[in-house]
Amino acid sequence: MFKFLRDKIGNWAKKVSEKAEPVETPKKIKEKPKKITKPSPEPEEENIFKKITSKISKVKISEKEFEVYSEELEMLLLENNVALEVSEKIIQKLKEKIVKKELLKKEIESEIKDSFKEIIEEILIEPFDLVEKIKEKISDQAKEPYVILFCGINGTGKTTTIAKIADLLKHKGISCIIAAADTFRAASIEQIKEHGDKIGINVIAHDYGSDPASVGFDAIKYAKKNFIDCVLIDTAGRMHTSKNLLKEIEKISRVCKPDLKIFVGESITGNDAIEQAKSFDWTIGIDGIVLTKADIDEKGGTSLSVGYVTKKPILYLGTGQAYDKIEVFDKQKFIEKLGL
Ligand SMILES: Nc1nc2c(ncn2[C@@H]2O[C@H](COP(=O)(O)OP(=O)(O)O)[C@@H](O)[C@H]2O)c(=O)[nH]1
Ligand SMILES: [Mg+2]
Known part of the structure; x- marks a missing residue:
């Protein structure tokens, strides 16, 4: 039941996450002023490692990029019987949720899926008993x-x-x-x-x-x-x-x-x-x-x-x-x- 739509949304989210470009790293990483009063809670080495990895894996989807992805998504939704006004609504909401947001690359797929979940929850009307x-x-x-x-x-x-x-x-x-x-x-x-x-x-x-x-x-x-x-x-x-x-x-x-x-x-x-x-x-x-x-x-x-x-x-x-x-x-x- 509902296999195609499910797979299509999942595949699309995966694709976006794979294609998303990393956020540009600043040319020079400013040196953090040394704190004299409070000692750092973690060893310095670990801190730097965290900083670097998060910089590399962070991504941001620009509005322009999203336009390209969203065209493809719209087609997928329409092909799977989603009405035009509903697919437009989904895309507009999804755009609000993910465009220009700095996300960890590994998180982007689940972020899209979570956003979808919220949007679909909003779209579906609560039935009465x-x-x-x-x-x-x-x-x-x-x-x-x-x-x-x-x-x-x-x-x-x-x-x-x-x-x-x-x-x-x-x-x-x-x-x-x-x-x-x-x-x-x-x-x-x-x-x-x-x-x-x-x-x-x-x-x-x-x-x-x-x-x-x-x-x-x-x-x-x-x-x-x-x-x-x-x-x-x-x-x-x-x-x-x-x-x-x-x-x-x-x-x-x-x-x-x-x-x-x-x-x-x-x-x-x-x-x-x-x-x-x-x-x-x-x-x-x-x-x-x-x-x-x-x-x-x-x-x-x-x-x-x-x-x-x-x-x-x-x-x-x-x-x-x-x-x-x-x-x-x-x-x-x-x-x-x-x-x-
Ligand atoms: N697979 C499946 N067949 C169904 C379902 N509901 C009805 N049918 C079949 O659809 C056909 C038409 O059903 P029917 O009740 O006579 O439709 P009506 O003309 O609207 O009254 C029948 O062969 C039903 O067995 C369903 O939920 N799933
Ligand atoms: Mg009948």
């Missing part, structure tokens, strides 16, 4: 179910993610039902029902071609009547560029009044996933993101960028096809996976 959020609402006297609407384009893993989340919530003692509001794609109702059977969760479905908003509405009604804690609404995949289909999801959202709207995107699609997230956010206002297929994402840039660009947190990463292949998005864990 979905389980806690649901528990907060259902512990309320109102006894209203917590409603989550899932959106995204075709094939990103919405239905699979819903099954995973339903299973996860069930294990946390939160009862769920699923609304099969993808009434459009052939076999979609059978697919979600099959998941429901496997994980032991009821699915509320109408016929194909029926109004998806009314499926969601009925599922909420059923949940209220049967004291079910959470309703997960599956929807048909729609291109983020199709105005009519976006109108339809806007209607589902208006009718069902979800507590949370989650965009499901593929981590492997890079900038496209970011454009999709922006478009759904613009249409219904998303609250969080699930990035699927992180198990086959070698690059990692989408996970790094999508939150920053949309200002919405990544809540979970999908890491495989099985129901338990879902991980809470953890900033520190992500940084660790990048090997920083």
Whole structure:
């Protein structure tokens, strides 16, 4: 996972540290005035040795040098699915942190990596705890179910993610039902029902071609009547560029009044996933993101960028096809996976 980005950042840091020019040593090293009152704590010989070695190995990266390196870095980041505005931000921050700073040559690689770590920590949005959020609402006297609407384009893993989340919530003692509001794609109702059977969760479905908003509405009604804690609404995949289909999801959202709207995107699609997230956010206002297929994402840039660009947190990463292949998005864990 995220192998390419990790290696690229590491290799770049190494290269910069190898190429960095030593700070110019002064022509004459001024003789230190002899201290009469306080004796030197270390032998004179050792002091001189330290002074010389630190002078030789100290490096400073000039602004000009950094420009050259940063062009290369920008390419590496873009190639690894980091969005343009995020790579620009990284470079600008990195410049502030390392340019013109006197560093020991051996320290420069770790200094760059540490700076990266800080920058990435700043860029990633802190996710909220979905389980806690649901528990907060259902512990309320109102006894209203917590409603989550899932959106995204075709094939990103919405239905699979819903099954995973339903299973996860069930294990946390939160009862769920699923609304099969993808009434459009052939076999979609059978697919979600099959998941429901496997994980032991009821699915509320109408016929194909029926109004998806009314499926969601009925599922909420059923949940209220049967004291079910959470309703997960599956929807048909729609291109983020199709105005009519976006109108339809806007209607589902208006009718069902979800507590949370989650965009499901593929981590492997890079900038496209970011454009999709922006478009759904613009249409219904998303609250969080699930990035699927992180198990086959070698690059990692989408996970790094999508939150920053949309200002919405990544809540979970999908890491495989099985129901338990879902991980809470953890900033520190992500940084660790990048090997920083
Ligand atoms: N490797 C991998 N495959 C996934 C993941 N999530 C979903 N899939 C697969 O992606 C395909 C499409 O998933 P589906 O849930 O039907 O997508 P939908 O059209 O958005 O509802 C299926 O073959 C899933 O098994 C994931 O996290 N990792
Ligand atoms: Mg589906």
